[in-house]
Amino acid sequence: MPSPRYWREVPARYRLEAGRCVGCGAVVYPARRICPACRGQQFERLALSRRGTVVTSTVIHVAPTEFQMEAPYAMAVVETPEGARLMVQVADCEPNEVGPGMEVALEFRRIRKEGKSGILCYGHKAVPVR
Amino acid sequence: MAGIVGYGAFIPRHRIKAEEIARQWGKDAAAIRRGLLLEEKSVPGLDEDTITISVEAGRAALERAGIDPRLVGALYIGSESHPYAVKPSGTVVAEALGVGPEVHVADFEFACKAGTEAMFVALSVVESGRAEYAMGIGADTSQGAPNDALEYSASAGGAAYLFGKPHVLAEVVETYSYTTDTPDFWRREGEFYPRHTGRFTGEPAYFRHITAATKAILERTGLKPSDFRYAVFHMPNGKFPLSVGADLGFTKKQLETGWVVPTMGNTYSGSSPTGLAAILDVADPDDLILITSFGSGAGSDSFVLRATELLPERRGRAPTVRSMLEGPRRYLTYGQYANYREKILLNE
Ligand SMILES: [Zn+2]
Numbered sequence: 001m002p003s004p005r006y007w008r009e010v011p012a013r014y015r016l017e018a019g020r021c022v023g024c025g026a027v028v029y030p031a032r033r034i035c036p037a038c039r040g041q042q043f044e045r046l047a048l049s050r051r052g053t054v055v056t057s058t059v060i061h062v063a064p065t066e067f068q069m070e071a072p073y074a075m076a077v078v079e080t081p082e083g084a085r086l087m088v089q090v091a092d093c094e095p096n097e098v099g100p101g102m103e104v105a106l107e108f109r110r111i112r113k114e115g116k117s118g119i120l121c122y123g124h125k126a127v128p129v130r
Numbered sequence: 131m132a133g134i135v136g137y138g139a140f141i142p143r144h145r146i147k148a149e150e151i152a153r154q155w156g157k158d159a160a161a162i163r164r165g166l167l168l169e170e171k172s173v174p175g176l177d178e179d180t181i182t183i184s185v186e187a188g189r190a191a192l193e194r195a196g197i198d199p200r201l202v203g204a205l206y207i208g209s210e211s212h213p214y215a216v217k218p219s220g221t222v223v224a225e226a227l228g229v230g231p232e233v234h235v236a237d238f239e240f241a242c243k244a245g246t247e248a249m250f251v252a253l254s255v256v257e258s259g260r261a262e263y264a265m266g267i268g269a270d271t272s273q274g275a276p277n278d279a280l281e282y283s284a285s286a287g288g289a290a291y292l293f294g295k296p297h298v299l300a301e302v303v304e305t306y307s308y309t310t311d312t313p314d315f316w317r318r319e320g321e322f323y324p325r326h327t328g329r330f331t332g333e334p335a336y337f338r339h340i341t342a343a344t345k346a347i348l349e350r351t352g353l354k355p356s357d358f359r360y361a362v363f364h365m366p367n368g369k370f371p372l373s374v375g376a377d378l379g380f381t382k383k384q385l386e387t388g389w390v391v392p393t394m395g396n397t398y399s400g401s402s403p404t405g406l407a408a409i410l411d412v413a414d415p416d417d418l419i420l421i422t423s424f425g426s427g428a429g430s431d432s433f434v435l436r437a438t439e440l441l442p443e444r445r446g447r448a449p450t451v452r453s454m455l456e457g458p459r460r461y462l463t464y465g466q467y468a469n470y471r472e473k474i475l476l477n478e
Contacts, residue, residue: 050189069476092144107186108181108182109177110182120181
């Protein structure tokens, strides 16, 4: 990902800032211009709780080249208490343990490196709450 | 009086046992456990570094303080494993914590005492009235060369301290710093691993600086070792802190709470600050606490703290150090460890 695009996404990636539709209250992450529920165009900023529940998950065995040293790893759709859903890696556990209903915390992690000399990209991953 | 208004620690969940490292190199595990008093150490995941550890520790410190992050006027991070050579770790950490952009940020480096150095400057900024709140963090993903004695101890973790004047959890009674030019341990620019001078790292380096700083702060405050409930000294291995503590007149009972090294390892800049966090996790109001760090090169920072009435009710807002050391862990083989520490290299 080119650095300027990563930079624009910093509030969402670093602080989990989402948008709440002023019209219908729907919470969308990342924030959008138009509400998918009511087509409203007015949003207020909202920082998501750093916890949630796994809605669905899968295990990646054949990973993209830059993540091959991490495979196998679990990816999950996590729903936060605000109702926002995000796709995140589930770290610090055996990938097969991850499944719907699992309680997770969202922790700050390095997501990728832009090659050997590029920038480091940060964001959130889920870890099981035990 | 200025003091600590919030603190937090973070320790990665991966571990490797001393036996597993000894097995790899054909060394006698029992001798290492006996000689260095090390059982296991924390290992950073492929997605963890000084920045991610600092963010998690900093978030816990803000939770315990319960303040608006935008009131934090300075943020300093001490580490010898800043992920960028040029671009401060503090820029990412400040943005993630929601501190700033009206904030003074700097990265510090002073081998294993960069963390207390950051705390020292953060405290000074608050005392001078330049900022209402200032945060000092010590965090590292320490490097030790394969098959070197350091490989049994070099680990990952850190702690964050938020300083302010109102609602302190621990008052800072006194500080003291002691620095000389002592070449006991160093890493030149562009080198992978630090070098050290073996036994020379003991007497003229670790023991001399910790002893000098501790004796001086006791003299300044008119306190004696028995006045303290807890003390923590930098923990390069299990043995040194117990030994310097005993030489100075502290008992095992005063030292064991902050002595987190047998199961955490040496988190370099995060070492004594994490030990202090383990003490704050259990200290009672009015307990006196001593912390003396050590950084090769070499120097020591000493702080005398007094816990307040507010500490017990605030500490429950974030996880304790012991809960991270004794909580869910994943044990690695040496092969997995080599991968996690990026010692296995592939073509680009
Ligand atoms: Zn809507």
